[in-house]
Amino acid sequence: MKKRSTPAKKEVIKLLKSSESAMSQEMIEEKVKGKMDRVTIYRILNSFCEDGIIHRILSDEGKYYFALCMDCEPEEHTHDHFHFRCLTCQKVECLPEQVNVELPEGYKKKNATGWITGYCNNCN
Amino acid sequence: MKKRSTPAKKEVIKLLKSSESAMSQEMIEEKVKGKMDRVTIYRILNSFCEDGIIHRILSDEGKYYFALCMDCEPEEHTHDHFHFRCLTCQKVECLPEQVNVELPEGYKKKNATGWITGYCNNCN
DNA sequence: ATATTATTGCAATATAGTTGCATTAAAAGA
């Protein structure tokens, strides 16, 4: 199942590259309205996630956000950093700080996410 | 709008009290099957949340979990602690550790949540 | 230029949760 390059994919990746923050499907749909179907956006995003080009983060309000992978190496593909969502402008950002928690005896960690909501520097 | 005590509410609160971990609507529905409607469960849970009797946490898979409030005081009702979800038994627990992150200059924190997924002491 | 099959669009479906409305039943008052 070799992946193909299509106008729709180029459009979406261009969008994500030009965005300084993570985007939800909804935000992306807004931007590419008329150029492609809703479902196509979902499928493209999922495909990029599979390939490790972008990562998918479920926000504290239950929606997925997507962002380019920055410092990921193919072998060690983790995104255990904190995310910030601005309650005013809805901007979602990856924070540099890693999630690091002491688990009770006998517990094994597989994955970790952290969300901070609040107001960004432009919105307070 | 004074709240009333009903058999359904008693049933739900009893369940949450007897559970050592947080429960999703689905888990609760499973337990009270036949005794009340799906919608009633949702409404009861929301009502309890409003009253500060329980707290609602959105898990990293996008579902709400509910748990009794333990150390909450009416004035300072926060739940900025980490939560753990076991990938095998689906148990959700509140971890003692607080979420504490340094935000970039000019950002204001309103709320914070953290999720760790993995395997609990019974499941690995 | 042709064949193969990944990708797309559209309709339908899945999942989690909410809303409207008529009916039922707590609890306060007579």
Next chain:
DNA sequence: TCTTTTAATGCAACTATATTGCAATAATAT
């Protein structure tokens, strides 16, 4: 105890977010 008031409930319908099936389209290899 009986009435009255209105919160709570059950049912159906709806919303929002995301996925699946399938036929049509189009990107790549030959």
